[in-house]
Amino acid sequence: MFALLVARANRLVTVHDLVDELWPDAPPRSAIANVRTYAANLRRSLGSGADDEARIVREPGGYRLLIDEKLIDLHRLNVRSRRARELMREGRSAQAVPVLVEVVGAAAPLLAGLAVGPALTAQREAVSQERQAALELLTEAYLDLGRPESAVSLLRDHVSHQPLRERAQCLLMRALIQTGDAGAPWPSTAPLARRCPISSGCHPARRWNDFVWRPPGRDAGFRNRRARWRRSGVVLISAIGCRGR
Template sequence: MRIALLGPLRVQAAGVPLEVRGLRARRAIALLALNAGRPVALTQLVDTLWPDDPPATFREQVYNCVAGLRRTLGTRPRPEVDVVRTGGGYALTIDADRVDALAFEAALRVAAARASAGDRAGATTVLRSGLRLWRGEALEGVVDGPLGFAATRLDRLRGEAWEKLFELEMGVRRDPGLIAEMSAVAERYPLREGLTCQLGTVLWQAGRAAQALEVCREHRRRVLAEFGVDAGPAVRDLETRIRAAGPPAGVDRLIADVEVLLAEVRGLLTKAARCPACRTG
């Protein structure tokens, strides 16, 4: 049996999809799968099934939910995977490598160990294998309450995995596909300083300084809009180094000049909008 949480919830037995009916049942199996083999306290289950206000009959409803899950997972005397009672809670008897979210985290640990040992190629292979497990948003369709925190954590780990992967590949890859891939990931994680610096650096090294500067400026705009502060020192330092290297040549120089002009125009328009005497109507 396999349980997939890195996207819409999917439960398969021998390659055959099993339908987990009802939002509470899907939340329950997601929580139990995230804790594969480990006990989940009744209070944690209740908070997950009813993030706002549990009913007075929550014990009976949890019992019924678990009974329904056991029927879904299999009715044989010894089912491959079962929900068992453990003290004051429940546990799902499934190996961690059968749950994609846990397999992804294991891949990150293996990749880190290989990178520390100097095996960059091995670390890259493991990271890409782990990232391929993602089919959409983490815990898609069941995100709420405690599962929302789990989804946020998994997404953060996904961003960190991409960042580490690009760090390993930047020194050896020179194909255009790297920039395209990094651009897509940086767009998904616009507030990650490391990804912004990586994309800006490869663009700069590819002779696309104007685009590299725009990547830095866009990151700073988004950080300012989100947090009310300037971006971190790494992005500011990269922007300074690109400018200090001198103006780009050819088409890139023209793009840079146009971008500077547009920035000046935007600044004038912003000042005009803030000036009461400049407003009409």
């Protein structure tokens, strides 16, 4: 119950939302009474004075946790993520890197190991997606700064655990190209191909084709490497995702 109040800090959480979170399948007949009891216990534990850092107030229909959001790790990480995106949009990759390192390093699984209901399950997934996006943005910053080796080391592990993330696959290929290591093992696109077979009417993602065959800086060195990949049988284009999915 407290976790849901924290996740929705300073917003009204209805009694029915709390019941659905605590007993998603079969709430007992005493569910609403139990929520009232849990809330009363939490209010006593936190305090109810205006000077308390956090307090739960009862309002018509539910409860609200009043708290300075700067005290909540989840909120602080969201603020840092937004700041990192702003820096990247402004072309300030060097300043974005330490911010993104902090986000990626601190974004542990939300309520790891705890059984949660539908609302917190969705919140947990959102946090996971945010961390993955931050990691990919960090590798993009490394590439902008001419540090492809740092990007490769992060992306190898990331892609192995999240093989369906097309952006990560593209970033890894971009990083490998920047390192100039034509003999390096390329990311496997088989999981994405299975997810989106050609027979289903899907086609290779346009940005994948644009990236592989029309990359930034089509210099002679890249053309020579591409020729070596072709001769060695490296498959550079594969059905890795659906546009409009």
